[in-house]
Amino acid sequence: MKAGRKKVAKKAARTKKPAKAPAPKRRAAAKAAGKRAPVQSPLGNGGPITWNFKLIAHHLLDGFGGMGEGMSIQIAPDGRRILWLAHESAPKNFTAVDVSDPRKPKVVVQTDLPQAHMRSNSLETCGNIMAVAYQTQKKGLTPAGMELFDISVPEKPRSISFFDCAGATSRGVHQLWFCDGEYVHCASGAPDFTPTHPNDDQFYRCIDVRNPSKPVEIGRWWMPGTRQGDNVRPPPRHPLDKGHRAHNTNVYPQRGDRCYLAYIDGGMFILDISDKANPKRISQWTNSPPYTGFTHTVVPLFDRGLMLVTDESTENNAKDWPKLIWVLDAREESNLVPIATCPLPDHKAFAAKGRFGAHNIHENVPLPTAWQSDQIVLGTFFNGGLRAYDISNPYQPQQVGVFVPPAPPMAPTGTIQLNDVFVDEREIVYTVDRHVGGLYILEMDF
Amino acid sequence: MLDLFPSREAGRFGRRLKRARGAKIPVSVLTGFLGAGKTTLLRRFLAKPEGEGTAVVINEFGSVGIDDALMRASSDDVTLLGNGCLCCNTRSDLQNALRNLVAERAQGRLPQFRRIVIETSGLADPGPILQTFATDRALGSEFHVEVVLAVVDAVGGLDTLAWSAEARKQVILADRLVVTKSDLAEPQAVEQLARRLRALNPRAAVHSAVDGDLDPRFMLESDAPPGAAARTGFVAEAEHSDGILSFVLTEDAPLPWDAFARAMETLIALRGGDLLRVKGLLNVAGCRGPVVVHAVQHLAHPPVELAAWPDRNRTSRLVFITRGITERHVRDLFASVRALTGGSAVTQSS
Numbered sequence: 001m002k003a004g005r006k007k008v009a010k011k012a013a014r015t016k017k018p019a020k021a022p023a024p025k026r027r028a029a030a031k032a033a034g035k036r037a038p039v040q041s042p043l044g045n046g047g048p049i050t051w052n053f054k055l056i057a058h059h060l061l062d063g064f065g066g067m068g069e070g071m072s073i074q075i076a077p078d079g080r081r082i083l084w085l086a087h088e089s090a091p092k093n094f095t096a097v098d099v100s101d102p103r104k105p106k107v108v109v110q111t112d113l114p115q116a117h118m119r120s121n122s123l124e125t126c127g128n129i130m131a132v133a134y135q136t137q138k139k140g141l142t143p144a145g146m147e148l149f150d151i152s153v154p155e156k157p158r159s160i161s162f163f164d165c166a167g168a169t170s171r172g173v174h175q176l177w178f179c180d181g182e183y184v185h186c187a188s189g190a191p192d193f194t195p196t197h198p199n200d201d202q203f204y205r206c207i208d209v210r211n212p213s214k215p216v217e218i219g220r221w222w223m224p225g226t227r228q229g230d231n232v233r234p235p236p237r238h239p240l241d242k243g244h245r246a247h248n249t250n251v252y253p254q255r256g257d258r259c260y261l262a263y264i265d266g267g268m269f270i271l272d273i274s275d276k277a278n279p280k281r282i283s284q285w286t287n288s289p290p291y292t293g294f295t296h297t298v299v300p301l302f303d304r305g306l307m308l309v310t311d312e313s314t315e316n317n318a319k320d321w322p323k324l325i326w327v328l329d330a331r332e333e334s335n336l337v338p339i340a341t342c343p344l345p346d347h348k349a350f351a352a353k354g355r356f357g358a359h360n361i362h363e364n365v366p367l368p369t370a371w372q373s374d375q376i377v378l379g380t381f382f383n384g385g386l387r388a389y390d391i392s393n394p395y396q397p398q399q400v401g402v403f404v405p406p407a408p409p410m411a412p413t414g415t416i417q418l419n420d421v422f423v424d425e426r427e428i429v430y431t432v433d434r435h436v437g438g439l440y441i442l443e444m445d446f
Numbered sequence: 447m448l449d450l451f452p453s454r455e456a457g458r459f460g461r462r463l464k465r466a467r468g469a470k471i472p473v474s475v476l477t478g479f480l481g482a483g484k485t486t487l488l489r490r491f492l493a494k495p496e497g498e499g500t501a502v503v504i505n506e507f508g509s510v511g512i513d514d515a516l517m518r519a520s521s522d523d524v525t526l527l528g529n530g531c532l533c534c535n536t537r538s539d540l541q542n543a544l545r546n547l548v549a550e551r552a553q554g555r556l557p558q559f560r561r562i563v564i565e566t567s568g569l570a571d572p573g574p575i576l577q578t579f580a581t582d583r584a585l586g587s588e589f590h591v592e593v594v595l596a597v598v599d600a601v602g603g604l605d606t607l608a609w610s611a612e613a614r615k616q617v618i619l620a621d622r623l624v625v626t627k628s629d630l631a632e633p634q635a636v637e638q639l640a641r642r643l644r645a646l647n648p649r650a651a652v653h654s655a656v657d658g659d660l661d662p663r664f665m666l667e668s669d670a671p672p673g674a675a676a677r678t679g680f681v682a683e684a685e686h687s688d689g690i691l692s693f694v695l696t697e698d699a700p701l702p703w704d705a706f707a708r709a710m711e712t713l714i715a716l717r718g719g720d721l722l723r724v725k726g727l728l729n730v731a732g733c734r735g736p737v738v739v740h741a742v743q744h745l746a747h748p749p750v751e752l753a754a755w756p757d758r759n760r761t762s763r764l765v766f767i768t769r770g771i772t773e774r775h776v777r778d779l780f781a782s783v784r785a786l787t788g789g790s791a792v793t794q795s796s
Contacts, residue, residue, distance in 0.1 A: 047558075049558045052469050301453075303452060303455075304452060304453050306451055329451075345552070372455075373455060374453050374455055375453060375455050375461040390468075390469065392456060392460045392461040394451055398469070400468070401469060444464070445464060446463070446464060446468055446469040
């Protein structure tokens with residue numbers, strides 16, 4: 001654990017180019033395209049389109065524009081607004097972009113991962129502390145876990161601690177949630193957790209970081225039947241078998257005693273975490289079967305008694321279509337009722353290249369730097385782009401905005417693959433491409 | 447819906463919008479008498495970058511409104527133009543044409559057009575077109591009439607306005623007026639026409655276009671673009687022929703919505719057929735942003751609250767274009783409703 005901590009801390013704080021896992025294609029792409037790539041006019045369904053959004057800036061992130069699903073805004077001590085972004089894969093760890101002027105984004109730091117076999121994928125900031133998830137490609141590799149950084153000086157992120165989750169059956173942390181400065185809620189494996197099926201390795205863990213130099217696990221929960229020794233049968237496998245394992249682990253101050261837990265092939269759960277040492281299941285909802293699993297995110301809309309649940313599309317060529325954003329009537333948390341989905345265009349127009357379908361949505365992260373809305377849902381749909389839905393009538397969500405940029409230069413799938421979205425309190429929208437396209441900054445116009 | 451799933455973010459009229467059209471497809475209605483220069487104006491607009499992604503609907507019996515040179519492929523009903531635009535030459539049912547455009551776009555059979563320009567017949571009264579969007583629920587939920595633009599030519603326009611009731615109606619109902627061929631007319635005649643237009647429609651901004659060259663924003667945006675001729679300001683009542691009247695009511699104090707709605711309901715019930723167009727921006731008590739109201743004859747669009755006021759002016763402004771209903775009638779009705787409900791209502795004239 002000690003060795004891992006030092007290694008990550010030392011390497012991650014570097015800003016020079018990585019020794020391993022270079023990405024010449026991405027550099028070439030950046031060079032070929034320059035800093036900005038134009039957005040073309042609408043050409044038809046499945047093609048580029050900008051409808052009720054205004055693109056105000058595009059940044060290829062210095063040739064490393066393959067971004068994960070960690071997006072968080074810090075107001076730095078000197079007043080700058082810094083957008084922190086996790087990379088989808090090696091060689092880069094995270095990138096900080098000064099978006100004080102959203103029309104002129106500037107990269108202030110870009111860090112390297114210590115190993116090519118790992119990814120950061122997810123991060124959150126709270127004040128001047130940032131938590132970053134580390135997941136390895138295979139079980140048993142290191143470093144796998146979660147690292148805390150002091151980002152008081154954005155140009156020089158300083159490692160505070162590393163929480164080691166590596167183990168023979170663990171790939172570490174895939175996703176984390178950190179908004180209150182006290183607890184990191186994450187989807188993680190652990191050295192003492194042996195799953196009944198190898199794909200079920202990550203579960204819900206609550207890490208106390210009130211002393212950020214010494215993070216301590218204080219609670220965990222897993223879907224019954226997924227750990228060896230459980231007294232219930234393992235859950236049946238889905239056809240695509242992406243695992244019964246945790247994904248997003250959202251906790252909001254409006255209900256600090258609840259965790260809204262997406263569990264991939266296990267659907268979603270509401271947990272009672274009033275006793276963080278002993279989380280208890282309140283309810284579960286799943287759309288699969290007949291759908292194909294991979295529940296990704298759960299966002300409660302507290303005032304309205306509604307809940308948004310997203311799938312993630314993981315297969316190219318729309319083979320796992322339909323992957324959707326679901327609207328649930330959650331007025332009774334023990335009896336969740338699906339009432340609508342956010343409509344998508346016909347998948348055939350998008351089936352030629354890459355993934356098509358739901359993934360991340362803006363999650364109303366409970367921080368002053370995040371936009372809060374229970375009327376509009378913004379989601380990324382890979383080659384379906386960024387889409388905004390008006391859910392003022394939750395029985396009939398209506399699409400009110402679309403942004404599908406053209407394929408970035410050298411895109412490996414030959415198409416855009418928008419991966420994540422975040423909206424700041426100024427209502428500026430940030431969305432990122434999964435492979436090469438980097439950061440797109442937009443205004444909502446509806 | 448707010449009863450079942452309440453929201454602190456939403457206002458009385460639902461989600462607050464950034465602009466009156468929200469996410470609906472903007473529609474510009476281009477009207478003007480035969481030979482006024484509508485097609486020239488449209489062709490020049492389509493050739494500009496701002497014209498990209500425009501669907502043109504020509505609502506004209508038997509006409510070929512767009513030059514063949516602009517066309518690059520065609521089917522029975524819809525013609526694809528250059529610049530990502532398309533043209534639908536509808537000979538009968540405007541509603542069907544508009545519905546088909548949306549349906550075929552959703553099916554991927556048509557390009558992702560961003561706006562629609564309806565070029566009306568030179569002889570058309572634009573009133574029924576505006577009414578179409580108010581009466582057809584499907585169209586009303588998809589489209590928003592952003593601008594009604596009337597084209598008048600400087601050479602023959604004055605004469606046409608003298609003898610044609612339709613031409614006068616086009617000018618009276620327009621949000622903006624474009625004077626064409628001013629380079630071919632005597633300056634005196636142009637000035638005379640301008641005076642006549644101001645008398646017919648004192649609210650509309652007037653712009654001149656030579657050979658169809660017009661700031662493209664004039665065709666698109668609901669607010670007059672910078673550089674365009676300024677609006678001449680509100681007047682209490684404009685003189686029209688044909689018994690058509692226009693006037694503006696204003697109110698400085700915030701309006702209680704119930705009193706306003708009841709007054710409008712009464713007016714519509716009594717004389718809806720004579721309310722050619724009612725448009726307003728209201729300061730409604732309890733609402734953060736201005737509330738946009740719009741009615742055509744018997745039908746009122748659902749009110750929409752905007753997220754913010756466009757400027758510091760918080761005065762409610764309600765424009766009436768009526769047939770035979772005077773400002774005094776309306777003012778007295780609003781005052782009566784105010785007295786009976788104990789609330790305020792739009793009563794002042796400006």
